[in-house]
Amino acid sequence: MPVPPTRLDDFILRMQAQRACIDEAAVRTAQMPGPVLEVGLGNGRTFDHLRQRFTGRPIFVFDREVGAHPDCIPAQEFQRLGDFRRSLPDYLSEGRDPAVFIHADIGSANRAASTQLASELAPVWLRILAIGGFLASDQPVHAAGFQPLPMPGGVTTRHYHFYQRTG
Numbered sequence: 627m628p629v630p631p632t633r634l635d636d637f638i639l640r641m642q643a644q645r646a647c648i649d650e651a652a653v654r655t656a657q658m659p660g661p662v663l664e665v666g667l668g669n670g671r672t673f674d675h676l677r678q679r680f681t682g683r684p685i686f687v688f689d690r691e692v693g694a695h696p697d698c699i700p701a702q703e704f705q706r707l708g709d710f711r712r713s714l715p716d717y718l719s720e721g722r723d724p725a726v727f728i729h730a731d732i733g734s735a736n737r738a739a740s741t742q743l744a745s746e747l748a749p750v751w752l753r754i755l756a757i758g759g760f761l762a763s764d765q766p767v768h769a770a771g772f773q774p775l776p777m778p779g780g781v782t783t784r785h786y787h788f789y790q791r792t793g
């Protein structure tokens with residue numbers, strides 16, 4: 627009988643998947659203009675990785691408030707604070723260039739609420755993202771226009787998801 631994964635196993639795979647998606651999106655969008663969005667700044671770990679992989683691009687970060695490590699706090703002009711349900715539509719109405727990549731790390735311990743939040747945000751993500759741009763999400767997204775892609779980097783996990791905007 628195979629041993630079921632522990633929460634630690636799942637956590638490690640999720641982190642590997644985050645990194646693999648960010649790295650893959652950076653390579654695949656290298657020739658596309660446009661900003662990157664970090665939806666869920668949290669501690670700033672993935673923001674730190676994004677700013678290294680997407681050097682020179684504007685990276686807009688979203689969270690209720692800034693609670694990141696002091697080394698991983700973006701300049702104020704790139705912070706969009708408040709509830710995602712409001713800050714993302716507000717961002718859209720700023721009329722900025724379409725984003726090449728949205729990294730959405732929004733989950734909490736309440737799995738049903740996290741899935742529901744992603745389904746509410748998906749239509750806005752679709753409108754923010756360039757056609758051909760990528761979405762990596764800790765929640766599954768079932769919305770027309772998002773084509774699911776295989777997890778890059780040979781990572782096998784149910785807890786991370788990679789999509790491309792097709793239309």
Ligand SMILES: C[S@@+](CC[C@H](N)C(=O)[O-])C[C@H]1O[C@@H](n2cnc3c(N)ncnc32)[C@H](O)[C@@H]1O
Nearest residue numbers: 666667668669670671672689690709710731732
């Ligand atoms: C899993 S953490 C992000 C971790 C981060 N990517 C990192 O690497 O450190 C999720 C974040 O989403 C934020 N969040 C969850 N739901 C939110 C909502 N409805 N509006 C704004 N922020 C929210 C939480 O405050 C939390 O900081």
